[in-house]
Amino acid sequence: MRYDIVLAGVGGQGILTIARIVSGAAIANGWNVKQAEVHGMSQRGGAVNSHLRLSDEEIHSDLIPKGQADLILAVEPLEALRYEPMLREEGAIVASTNAVANIQSYPAIERVLERLCRRTNHVCLDMENLGRAAGNPLASNMVALGAAAGYLPVPADDLEREIADCFAAKGERVVEANVRGFRFGRAAASAYAEAMLRGIPPSAARGWIETLSPAHLESDEPLDLAGVSSAPEARLSGAEAHAFESVLLDAYHEGRRQLYEHEVYRLIELVGAISPPRHVFVPKGSAVSAESLAGFPGERVVCKLVSPNVVHKSDAGAVVFVSKSLEQVNLEIDRLVSRHADDVQVAGVLVVEFVEHAFQGLGSELFVGIRSTREFGPVVAAGLGGLDTEYLSSKLARDVAVAKAPAMDLDAERFLAMFRQTVAYDVLSGKARGHRRRVSDAELLRCFRAFISIAKWFCVDRGEEGPDIGELEVNPFAFRNDRMVPLDGRGCLRTAARAEPPRPRRQVRCLLAPETLAMVGVSSDPNGFGRLVLRNTLKAGYPVESLTIVKDGLTEIDGVRCVPRVSDLPAGTDLLVIAAPASAVPQIVAEANDKGTVRACIVISGGAGETAGSVPVGEAIREAVRAGREGGEGLVLLGPNCLGVRSAWGRYDTFFIPDDKMPVEPGAPHPVALVSQSGAFVVSRLSGLRHLRPLASFTIGNQADVTVSDLLWTLAERDDLRAVGVYLEGFANWDGLETLRAIARLTETGRTVAFYKGGRSESGRSAASGHTAAIAGDYDVCRTALTEAGALVAEETREFGQLLELATFLGDRRVDGTDLFGLTNAGFEAVAMADAEPSFRALGAELEETLRTVLDAHRLGGLVAPRNPLDVTPMADERAYEALLRAALARPEVHGAIVSCVPLAPRLSTLAEELSDEGSFARFAREWRNETAKPVVFVVDSGSRFDALREAVRTAGVPVFDSADEAARRFGRYLRHRSSTKVRAD
Amino acid sequence: MPSTSTLLLGAEAVAFGALDAGIVGAFSYAGTPATEVFETVQAEGGVWAVWSANEKVAYEEALGVSYTGRRALVSMKHVGLNVAADPFMSSALTGANGGLVLVVADDPGMHSSQNEQDSRFYADFARIPCFEPANQQQCYDMTREAFGFSEAHRIPVMVRLVTRVAHSRANVVRVPPEDRGPGEPNPSRPDPNDWTLVPANARRRYRHLLDIQRDLQDELEASPANRYLASGRRGILSAGIATNYVREALAGRSGDTTLHIGAYPLPVRLIREFVDRCNEILVVEEGFPFIETRLLGLLGVPGKTVRGKLDGSLPMDGELLPEAVFRALGIPLEATPTDPMVAGRPPQFCKGCPHGSSFGALVDATAPYPDALIFGDIGCYALGIMPPYRAIHACVDMGASIGLAHGASRAGAHPVLCTIGDSTFAHSGMPALLDVVHSNANVTVLILDNGTTAMTGAQDSHATGEVLLQMLRGLGVTDLTVFDPLPKHHADSVRLIREAIERPGPSVLVAKRACVRIKLGTRATPLPQSGT
The missing domain is CATH 3.40.50.720 (NAD(P)-binding Rossmann-like Domain)
Structure with a gap:
């Protein structure tokens, strides 16, 4: 095994002391060591380095061959960058952020740090500050060593011992400060690494580490990362924030609303998300210089037309691949400009590094975008990228195609969890067959965090502060060494809704x-x-x-x-x-x-x-x-x-429906409320679901003032509600977001919200829009966000009624899981239930045995084999039903039951006049509800002759469906919903 | 003393090799990358080790030790050997008595030097043997062996280092000193006429030198310093440290025939055997294409392809880097290019350095004279060439500033100034100043007396303080001004320099203020008592 280290810094920073300590510890551990140093003139404030090689075999070269080093340990950031060519691809950089700017041409420090932080393995810390905290700012070289300790193949204890030896001659206090510096460096680096794993931007991680006390740094306790802020102000330094704003302002003052590709890169780069390929913008009429071209890696470059009118560049033939010769590139630049200059406004040409990345089948590229919406404020979306983004998204099931969510209440971790459900994640994480992992979760988090931050702070109405970002997206990201590399980006400015x-x-x-x-x-x-x-x-x-x-x-x-x-x-x-x-x-x-x-x-x-x-x-x-x-x-x-309000709480009713057309139903109201934009929708529901008898119904009309969220928040204050049904066509500005918050509140407090969103056809999308609007349209976002907030979203009005009924009548039932037991007297219904819903698990041995006993007792043993759903045949009477249901519900593995009867079976008392019979379903229904806390629904799939049976069972508080498969589907969905929101409610 | 293993710089390993070989004295003038050889001997103590005024003197002192039959080590950087070339060339004729080993550290890539030289040419020029260690252990071993070899053949021996060997550390195993014990004279005494190079003796001695060449070559041909491994038809001939890069690149693969050379004169028979076996030959050496040039002669090797520095397979200039050797062997290394925003970071004056304020004053003082010429010299103050001063018009070699200024003034230039440090003045500035005074030249000499040889790490200076002033008066300087170049005295400093310029004839100004590094407590060790 071999471990090659480049130590770097400015003369006088103590590079050789680090070398001496590592060498000493390495030799003590049986390593062979070679260590090349620089002496002489350079030690006077110039760049100094030392190559330190550790190996368990003979070491030949005193110098590390270029591109082979495992670690760069630098006490100065520019010096770290200077030796980056020494590093192998997966090598690590540990660097201090403290610039020694003793030269006039020292570059902008944030650019230097940004370059360093592109490395997958890196630790960049304010080491002087940590040294100071340890008792001596001059100990920053030991902080650096501590920060690198995790990478070094020698035990930290041995390094500490060497440090003590090394400084022993200078007295105890010096030893102590240096050992402490070493420990602080170690602690800070491990916290930093943890932050990187969570995709926290480096500067935010650093800012947070700076707030840690010495006691924190010295304790062995794992550090709590909750305090890391992801707000861009917290992490954009003054210079970065200014740079960010000036990109927007420059475009705005040019009268431009589209952002160019390189501007998009710059914006995202400034918040620490991506490693854009090398690129240079060549304004129209000028040429790329030999010097600047020489900085591009590889043999080829890409020339892209930069025009406010051309959004989809490859479609417009505005992208050309050129071999990297000065003459060729400038020729292509001229050609590109002259070819398009007559048709569109041309700003210039972007020369971009050709990014070598093998196209590895569908879904190997990623799309990430944000846009401002009127209803939900900023929205973020991520999914399959590349030219086929929209096609693929339209062909895939909505939930697995694109992850999308309103950004305001979102954190990157939550969004990653949503993204994990997508096809794109399956492919990128190597879960899909034939794919290898292309990007780490940390890198995705870093990217999402940046986009979400920009969304929160810039895709909103900023008033006089500056132009708002309407859309910003990168499509696609490719992947190179676990780094996300954008291959194209677009964006626009647009005043956001307030x-x-x-x-x-x-x-x-x-x-x-x-x-x-x-x-x-x-x-x-x-x-x-x-x-x-x-x-x-x-x-x-x-x-x-x-x-x-x-x-x-x-x-x-x-x-x-x-x-x-x-x-x-x-x-x-x-x-x-x-x-x-x-x-x-x-x-x-x-x-x-x-x-x-x-x-x-x-x-x-x-x-x-x-x-x-x-x-x-x-x-x-x-x-x-x-x-x-x-x-x-x-x-x-x-x-x-609107129709106004009908409220049992307030004992008033502004619905101007004649009493004879919709009489007030007798009986106490049920713990459900309706909120509807349309009055007709509400009265239709009330007329159809007569037994629902809501506590209150609100119609909200144009929402000139009071919005749906206002009512939901107010309803959430009531403790006598179990369910809320909402019908809505459009949200007031940003009220979608507020509605999500109210729904989340209702869900957390154990209530169920059934939601029907009307008005789904997309409008206002123009050809110039980016992908974000196309693949994360308004309804898509709304539906996903409502579901995410905890609502049961219905696609059809009938479904809405059914879900609301379940929520109202089963809201008080105990739901421990989603496994169903089906009971019917018709073979086709047993089959239909099983076909419609996967929740009918095979019976356990014990239940099977119990059921067999019950079946035998009712002389059905010969006819019926116990299974789930169970077909008891028309030979079963209500007593058999009752005994079987009781036996099943007694089992912990059964979480709910569907009881269905073909009421035509001669043994059953199902006609209106028989319902008062001792053994009718109407009586049983009341008993089930009282006896068990588990939810049960009833199915009658027969004509109007049996309406009385339906009515009687409903009156007992048991939801009734018209067909077994529909019952299974809705009931299954309801139980899944209850199970998933239970945790939140608990 | 049992064998011990320590992490040593190549330069340190040489010093320990010399100490364990029983030297009675070490002689040197400080110069990167050779400084640490002497410093290590000095730090170890027990033998005479006091910095010499210059390399010529150091060499002569060492040669004097050798004539008494005792062993001496003399070390210097490559350009130092130019200074010492006179005694060096002639010492090949007089020969050595006690072992005399010259360690020369070349600086390929000019990390800290004004030129690149390959001292193997000097060894060849003087017709003396040369060992070229490839690693730190060999630094130790070869230095020890060189003393024996020197005594056996009664000839000075060169050990050639390069920066990368001298300034790189590795574990070195030391073995107990030789039985004869330190300080014991070589029992045999040669004819003193051998050391007296009047023409008759010199002709005889030169003949003798030519005669022993065959013996030297025969003995070194069999030396383990040279290693030949026959294998395939591709041959790699490498020397010294270059072999490390070859081995690194081949990483244990053994398809190639290799010949490593570690001792000179070149092992001609080995090389012939090697060349006969191979069709294609790559010559890899650090420094100049010394072996390659000899191998090719004027007309090349018929039927063989020889690659190396001469055909561009390897770079002719700069330090030999592993990646260049990898490339020459057809093994490309992937590496990201340096980010273009990485700006160079040249060295600069330390904070509070008196040279900085001296140059500030010099620049302001000469501002009214657009034709003023300022000749600089070797030392930290060469940084006066950097912004914001840009105050130096030439910097060539040690002590050159005064001679250059004198010459320029003879050509009619005015005003002509020169800056020289106290240690450099002692090294080789004095004779030039003697000339200036002697011929009453109109030159303003600014001696920057910081009390030390600062650039190489604060070694003793022989011409500082009161001693310097006495020396100047002794040289006949009458127009002598001493000032303190603190920034707060800037106006005075400017006035003094300007007045000196205006006075005809030689004027000497001494800007006297100690190096900040000395203040920081890195003063060199005090003089030891006489070594023997």
């Missing part, structure tokens, strides 16, 4: 249970909408004495007292229902706000912004609300263009 200021929660609560209620726009026509609202509210039990109507010229309507004007309303009116025409609303709101008497209002009227003609009215309403908010806690406004 979130509205939050609505005061106290006011929103008034919508749930207003203690005082007023109405305006109640007409004298008894069939008018306003009158309907009034009647329904009175019918819902709202106390007349708390009710006031604003009506000039009348003293009362339907026994409710009237006041002439809004300003005459009693102070502290919780809710004002406005049934007046939209055009009158701004005035009403202004009046209500004027005296500050009204806390919330509902605007039923439409024609307030939904059509082009009514936009001014909509704006006027918003303006009136905004004006009230400015002076203090102005009223909140629900609507316009």
Whole structure:
């Protein structure tokens, strides 16, 4: 074994002392050593180095051959970079970040560090600072040695002993400071390495290490990395931040909204994400210099047209591969420019290093992008890269094609977990057959962290701070030595949507249970909408004495007292229902706000912004609300263009549905609430799911003020809710993000949110957009993010109803897993259940035995073999059903059951008139619910003759489905959802 | 003393080899990369080891020891041998009595030198034997062997080092000193006429030198210093340290025929056998193409391809690097190119260095004279060539500044100044100043007296302080000004220099302030008592 080290620094930094100590420890461990040094003139502040070779065999050369060193240990960063050509590909760099800038041409330090940190194996630390912490800034060479100790093939204890020997002559204090420096270096380096493994940017890791106390560094405890900030301000030094901003500003001031490839590289590089290939931008009319071309590795370079009009370069024939001769390259540059100059605006040509990377089949390249969205703020996406990105993404199942998520509440670790579910990860991590691992998780984390940071800080409305980034993406990343190398990048500037200021929660609560209620726009026509609202509210039990109507010229309507004007309303009116025409609303709101008497209002009227003609009215309403908010806690406004609210909490009902078309269902309400943008959607659901009887239903219309998230947050405060159903077509600005937060809160507190998102067709995507919008479209992001937040997202309205029913009626059931037991009297249903859902596991021996006994007891033994799902044949009666179900639910491996009957079997009492029989399913259903905490659903797949059976079982609190396969599919999904959110709720 | 193994620089190993061979004295003038040879002897103590004024003197002192029948070591860098060439060339004729070993350290790549030289040419020139160690152990072994060889053949022997051997450490096994014990004179006494090179004696001695060449060659032909391993038709002939790179590159593969040379005169019979066997020959040596040139003669080797420095397979200049040897052997090494932002970092004046302020004053003092010529000399103050001073117009060899200035002033240049350090002045500046004074030349000499030989690590200076002033007066200098070149005295320093320029005839200024390194406590050891 051989270990070759290049020690580097500036004359006087103590390189030779390091060499002496390592040599001593190595010899003590039986190694052969050779150590070449530099003496003489260079020791006067010049670059000095020492080659230190350790081997268990004879060492021939005193010098390490170029490209063969295992480690560069440098007490100065530029000196580390100077000797990088000595290092082999996988070699490590351990370097101090403390520049000795004793030359005029010292490059920008952050560029030097960035180069060093591109190495997979590197440790860059402020060693002077660590030396100072150890008691002597001159001990920074020992800090460096300590930081490298993990790489050296000699035990750290032996190194410490050598340090003590080496400094013994200088006294105990010097020995102590140097040994401590060594230990601090070791501790800091291992913390640094851990941070790198987690993809934390080097500068953030360093910043965090600087905050550690000596006690921290000396303890053997593993360091807690939770304190590492990933905010770019925390990690962008002043110079980097300035550089970042000036890239954006330069483009902006040129009147350009597209960012060029090299600008994208620069931005991402500045936050520490990538190792761009060597590149140089050659402005139109100039040529590349021999000097600059010589710096490119390899035999070939790539010339790419740089134009604000050409986004998809390879499609436009704007990419050329050229052999690396000055003449050739400049010729191609001229050709490229002249070929395109007539058609598009040409800024110049980007000459890029030709990156040698074998194309290894589909999915061997990666796409990463961010974009600002109106609903969720910035969004990040990653998936299969390359030319086929969009094609592949469209052909693959959505969840495995692209990982995507709103960035604001995201950390890189969470996003990596999502990315792990994708096909791209399977390929890149070598999990897919025939692939080897191309990139480490740490490198992915580093990349994601950078993109997420840029998203959080720059894909948002920054006001006067600077231009906002609309999109930024790299497609594709290739992989070279575990480093992600971008082969193309694009981006654009676009003003991001701004979130509205939050609505005061106290006011929103008034919508749930207003203690005082007023109405305006109640007409004298008894069939008018306003009158309907009034009647329904009175019918819902709202106390007349708390009710006031604003009506000039009348003293009362339907026994409710009237006041002439809004300003005459009693102070502290919780809710004002406005049934007046939209055009009158701004005035009403202004009046209500004027005296500050009204806390919330509902605007039923439409024609307030939904059509082009009514936009001014909509704006006027918003303006009136905004004006009230400015002076203090102005009223909140629900609507316009909605049905308002039906609330059992508040005993009021603004739905203007005639009672005979949708009578209030008898019985106590169930612990479920509905929030819907569409009134019709809600009333359709309520009419169809009569037994659901929600505690409250909200329709939110245009969301001119109160948004879906406001209601969800308010609902999350209620402890009498088990489920919430949401129908939504579009979020208000950034309200998607807030909705996710509210859903996460509801989920954490054990509630289930069923979500149906309407309005999925993508609009506003232009040919000039990048890939991010194409492969992570609005609905995609929404669906994934809702699911991620814990919602059950329904693709169809029927499914929505079923999921909501399950959530409502089974929300109190105990869910320990997803394994189902199926029980039916029809062979086809047993087959259909098993086909629809994989959760019917084979029976365990014990359960099988029990079932056999039960079957025998019911004389079914000869007919039926115990299996799952179990077909009991039409010979089974309700008692057999009951005994079998009880036996199954008693087993811990059974987490839920589907009971299905073909009610036509003669032995069953399933007709309306038989339901009161002793042994009917209706009675059993009540018993199951009481006897067991496990969830059970019921299936009746027969005609309307058996509606009474369905109704009776539902009344017992058991969800009923119309077909066995659908029941299996939905129930399976619900249980999986409950299992996965259980952890969070716990 | 039992055998011991220690991590030693090549230069240190040479010193221990000499000590274990029983030298009574070591002689040297400091010069990288040879300095540590002498310093090690000095640090070990027990023998005479005081820095000499220059290499010529050092060589003569060592030769004097040898004439008494005792062993002496003289060490110097390659350009030092130019200074010592006179006694060196003639000592080949007088021969040695006690073992006399000259260690010369060449500096290929000019890490710390003003030229590249290959001292094997000197050995060949003087017709004396030369050993060329390839590693630190050989430094020790060959130095010891050289003393015996010197005495056996009554001839000075050269040990040729290069920077990379001298300044690289490896484990070296020392063996107990020779039985004859240190300090005991060579029992046989040659005819003193041999040492008196009047023409009659010199002719006889030169004939003798020519006559023993065959013996030297025969003996070294069989020396283990040369190693021949016959194998395939590709042959690799390498010498000294170059063999290490060959072995590194071949990494144990044995398909090639190899011949390693470690001792000169060249083993002609071995080389013939080697050449006969091989079709294609690569000659790898550190320094000049010494062997390659001899192998090819004027007309080459018919029927064989010989590659090396002359055909460009290996670089002619610079230090031989392993990657160059790898490439010549057809083994490419992958390496990333140096990042273009890596700027060079040349050495510079230490913080608070008195030379810095001296040059500051010099630059300001000569500012009114656009034609002023300033001749520099060898030492840290050669850095006066760097920005911001850019104050030196020439820097050639030790002590040259005064002679160059004198010459220029004779050609009519004015004003003409020169800067020289105290140690360099003692080394070879004095005769030149004597000339200046003697001929009353209009030259301003600025002696930068920092009290030490700073650049090589603060060795003793023979001409510093009061001694220097006395020497100057003794040389006949009457226009003598001493000042302290502290930055706070800048205006005074400028005025003094300008006044000296304006005064006709030779003016000598002494800028007197100790090297900051001495202040830091790295003063050289005090003089020992007489060694024998």
